[in-house]
Amino acid sequence: MLKAVKIKNGVYWVGAIDWNIRDYHGYTLPGTTYNAYLVIGDKVALIDGTYPGHEWQLIERIESVLPLEKIDYIVANHIEIDHSGSLPLLSKKLPNVPIYMTEIAKKGFARHYDTSAWNIHTIKNLENLPLGGGKTLTFLEAPFLHWPDSMFTYLGEDKILFPNDAFGQHVASSERFDDELGIDVAMEHAAKFVANLIVPLSPKVLKKLGEVTELGVPIEMIAPSHGIIWRSHAADIINAYVNWANGVSKNKITIVYDTMHYSTGIAAQYIAEGAISEGVEVKVDLLKDGRYEGVHRSDVVRDILDSKAVIVGSPTLEDYPLPTVAGFLYYLMGIRPGKQTQKKIGFAFGSNGGKGGAPKVITELLEKAGIQICHDPIEFTYRPDQADKEKFFALGQEIAKEIKKMP
Numbered sequence: 001m002l003k004a005v006k007i008k009n010g011v012y013w014v015g016a017i018d019w020n021i022r023d024y025h026g027y028t029l030p031g032t033t034y035n036a037y038l039v040i041g042d043k044v045a046l047i048d049g050t051y052p053g054h055e056w057q058l059i060e061r062i063e064s065v066l067p068l069e070k071i072d073y074i075v076a077n078h079i080e081i082d083h084s085g086s087l088p089l090l091s092k093k094l095p096n097v098p099i100y101m102t103e104i105a106k107k108g109f110a111r112h113y114d115t116s117a118w119n120i121h122t123i124k125n126l127e128n129l130p131l132g133g134g135k136t137l138t139f140l141e142a143p144f145l146h147w148p149d150s151m152f153t154y155l156g157e158d159k160i161l162f163p164n165d166a167f168g169q170h171v172a173s174s175e176r177f178d179d180e181l182g183i184d185v186a187m188e189h190a191a192k193f194v195a196n197l198i199v200p201l202s203p204k205v206l207k208k209l210g211e212v213t214e215l216g217v218p219i220e221m222i223a224p225s226h227g228i229i230w231r232s233h234a235a236d237i238i239n240a241y242v243n244w245a246n247g248v249s250k251n252k253i254t255i256v257y258d259t260m261h262y263s264t265g266i267a268a269q270y271i272a273e274g275a276i277s278e279g280v281e282v283k284v285d286l287l288k289d290g291r292y293e294g295v296h297r298s299d300v301v302r303d304i305l306d307s308k309a310v311i312v313g314s315p316t317l318e319d320y321p322l323p324t325v326a327g328f329l330y331y332l333m334g335i336r337p338g339k340q341t342q343k344k345i346g347f348a349f350g351s352n353g354g355k356g357g358a359p360k361v362i363t364e365l366l367e368k369a370g371i372q373i374c375h376d377p378i379e380f381t382y383r384p385d386q387a388d389k390e391k392f393f394a395l396g397q398e399i400a401k402e403i404k405k406m407p
């Protein structure tokens, strides 16, 4: 039988490890976990659940602590199926057990499952659920963190926040805690998660963290619904969230491009060399799914998370950017990294066969992603010549100097 992991007295991790998942809604990941938690007072509550197909891990881990029938309450912090996929089975096995959720979740669940037989309890913001035995759950509505239905659950006596997807990371590992996995590795997985899922919600993150601070609820441990539990570095991940939400960046430039015959790649290299000569960090990402093996867009946005500048290149193909670049820009428009408190600058470039047009289209899409355009689109025909190379090197130097002046 799989075992639960004790995270505090009377609190257990009873989730599932999914070692195999490599793509989740277009985000590449090295596996993940679906975290669920058992809180045992006089009464017993189960917080969150698993993706469909992983219910067996959840049930075995619960039963390593107590019989499933001992569960008195189920808390559903979020409707998305990677957390709620076990509810259809649990609601059958535990037919009378109340399931706590927000009013919006109730409607959302009805669009996912047949909830007619569920014993649903809709929570009010800051409602308490005393379990007895020194365990009280408090529910905090957290709309749009990250879906309209989302809520956080707080276990006051143990100072544990169960914020569902917030503070999560997609990583499958034998370690359950930040200090076991290593803080740098944990932070890197958290950064990718934030770059892809949380950046568009930045104002809401800041507002919610402000509300939690005002409530004066001490948080010693953060137990998210994916990845490791923050037990030694809860304050560090909260601080990192504040910085990411504000768009705090390094003197770093991300250059992202695709190419058919590599002319645009030569230009990218010259921009990079110019910037490097000014002492700034540069990441050059050739987009995956293009002609060459490259970097997946979900990793490119991770690079952009702490970059002050984003430079995007594409040759012109039938008057437009390559589909990889266009697709990437649509992804970026949804994430809107340039719309955080601290701005990002950028421009577009690319090779053409005489007519061109791609960099102009890229510029428009970069603007929609909130990137402040600091240079007109730059085009050249076929291979860059010596003058082009020098121009691109100088541009790299120019933008590096510019970002060094930015906060």
Ligand SMILES: Cc1cc2nc3c(=O)[nH]c(=O)nc-3n(C[C@H](O)[C@H](O)[C@H](O)COP(=O)(O)O)c2cc1C
Pocket: 258, 259, 260, 261, 262, 263, 264, 265, 314, 315, 316, 317, 318, 319, 320, 351, 352, 353, 354, 355, 356, 357, 381, 382, 383
């Ligand atoms: C199928 C195809 C369509 C193209 N369409 C255009 C176009 O609409 N306008 C243009 O100026 N060049 C066009 N070109 C030329 C490329 O933009 C040119 O070869 C460029 O140098 C390629 O840059 P790269 O080496 O970075 O791939 C096209 C090339 C191909 C193969």
